[in-house]
Amino acid sequence: MERFHTLLHEREQAGLLRSLPSIEARREGRILHHGQSLLDFSGNDYLGLSHHPMLTEAAQRALEALGTGATASRLLSGDLSLHHELERRTAIFKGKPSALIFNSGYQANVGLISCLCQRGDRVLCDRLSHASLLDGARLSGAKLERFRHNDVDHLGDLLGKSDGKAQRRLVITESLFSMEGDLAPLRAIVALKERHEFELFVDEAHATGLFDGSGSGLAAQAGVTDQVDYLMGTFSKALGSFGGYVACDQAAKDYFINACRSFIYSTALPPAVIAANLAALKLVETEPQRRETLRRRADHFRRALRREGLEVLGASQIVPVILGDPAHCLSVSETLRDEGYWVLPIRPPTVPEGMARLRFSLTYWHGEDVLDALAHRLGRLCHV
Ligand SMILES: Cc1ncc(COP(=O)(O)O)c(C=O)c1O
Incomplete structure (x- = not known):
């Protein structure tokens, strides 16, 4: 008990104490x-x-038909055809060959990045990236390097440095930054691919549903969807519901299903949530x-x-x-x-x-x- 009081006191002194x-x-x-x-x-x-009747009614129908919980991981009996329908629609929405859904955006980022990289690899992450992106990078064991916020020259300098070993390099950015409200220079980042070899992971948590004529996000608006290898986002913000996703190639999706621990070792999203997500995607299209x-x-x-x-x-x-x-x-x-x-x-x-x-x-x-x-x-x- 004493230990917690001390730790809380330290947080209070640092102006970091929070309450619900x-x-x-x-x-x-x-x-x-x-x-x-x-x-x-x-x-x-x-x-x-979040209160739109199309979402709440879709959720109610799924609740009546399929119950409250998914009862198991997707790899066991938790996998419903409704999950596949949401993945099919999400892939179309994001303009990618396939998509995989996760129980939250946080779980998506931590699970995806930690199974994409390993010791010996390099993760280059915008300095202001969300905690889930940094946590995924740290969990992977890869070397984490943070480039100055939205500074493509700094990113280019870091990419230009090599210690000689063949390393996998993953560049990570948000497309719309949650604390600054500003937009990543996605075209300039993608242009670095002409000179440097790396994979690109873009978090569209705050842009999904809002940008481009289709509402798809900022990668679509910038015309760089094909050059972004992993296009991640959430259903929990503009889409008014819950859950995360990654849109990517089919082979990458198949690998994630087999290797991504936050996907494998967690009960699937409940049917009512999936149904609400599907209704939200429809509304983004029609409204x-x-x-x-x-x-x-x-x-x-x-x-x-x-x-x-x-x-x-x-x-x-x-x-x-x-x-x-x-x-x-x-x-x-x-x-x-x-x-x-x-x-x-x-x-x-x-x-x-x-x-x-x-x-x-x-x-x-x-x-x-x-x-x-x-x-x-x-x-x-x-x-x-
Ligand atoms: C940039 C970013 N990525 C990921 C997440 C996590 O998404 P979720 O709330 O669906 O877990 C958030 C949530 O605040 C976020 O701001």
């Missing part, structure tokens, strides 16, 4: 927290699909206005914040506003919560010193009037 909010209800961009209704700017339900509206509103919000003299990063539905001082950031977040906005402060060491920020995660439910009022209020709070 316990939210009572969630609907249409709002949450109920300790009886208070708040506009939620910290969730990832970007397209507002492009959701992502178009969200994009327009994100641009609108950025402009409104800049008019208030605030420093804004990114180019997507994730809108970080730099406040600099961590204590000020915390106090503005608390004031906004008292006034009905749920937005969390991101402070060092999660972000560099002097770059403490509020990270606004916009969804389809946040209208321009709400965003204007919020930008105005934030301007007042930051310029007192």
Whole structure:
């Protein structure tokens, strides 16, 4: 017990102590927290699909027909034809020959990277990559090298260095970065393949459902789908449901089924979740206005914040506003919560010193009037 108190105290001193909010209800961009209704700017339900009747009804039908759980791993009796249908549709959606689904995006990244690389290999990862990507790289035993965020020259320099041994090299980036809201230079990264031999792994967790005419993501929008070897993403954010996927060649998929421990040693996703994922893919295809509206509103919000003299990063539905001082950031977040906005402060060491920020995660439910009022209020709070 004493040990945990000490460890928690250390975290508290470092400003890293966290607690769970316990939210009572969630609907249409709002949450109920300790009886208070708040506009939620910290969730990832970007397209507002998590309560869409097409998803909930599809989930209910699958629940009635197939039960609550998948009962076993895919390699045992947990494998349903519904899983295969979702993989077929995901492959088409991502423009790849095949796809494999995972129980979460986290499990996908850890499992895939740790079975793609091994001791003696090199993993070159953007410095701001998600924890699941770094954890996968560390678990693989490969040498982990982190290139400066979105710095293709730095990546090129690292690729140019070799210690003479034949090594497998895996380059990893997110396509839309979750803390910065900015986009990876995918075309420039792919262009490095002309000079260097490497495989490319792109995490589209925050871009899936939102970019390209089809909603497929940023690899499709940049026209580099064929050059990305492993196109990973989740159903848990814009698609309003749950689970992860990788889109890749058939041979790679067959290898993952046989070698990827997070896939093999875990019970398959439940039928209701698979059915909701299928419905979400359909909606992304039939309701492009959701992502178009969200994009327009994100641009609108950025402009409104800049008019208030605030420093804004990114180019997507994730809108970080730099406040600099961590204590000020915390106090503005608390004031906004008292006034009905749920937005969390991101402070060092999660972000560099002097770059403490509020990270606004916009969804389809946040209208321009709400965003204007919020930008105005934030301007007042930051310029007192
Ligand atoms: C970039 C990135 N990759 C992977 C994940 C993990 O996805 P999931 O929430 O489906 O486990 C996240 C989740 O926050 C993420 O931001």
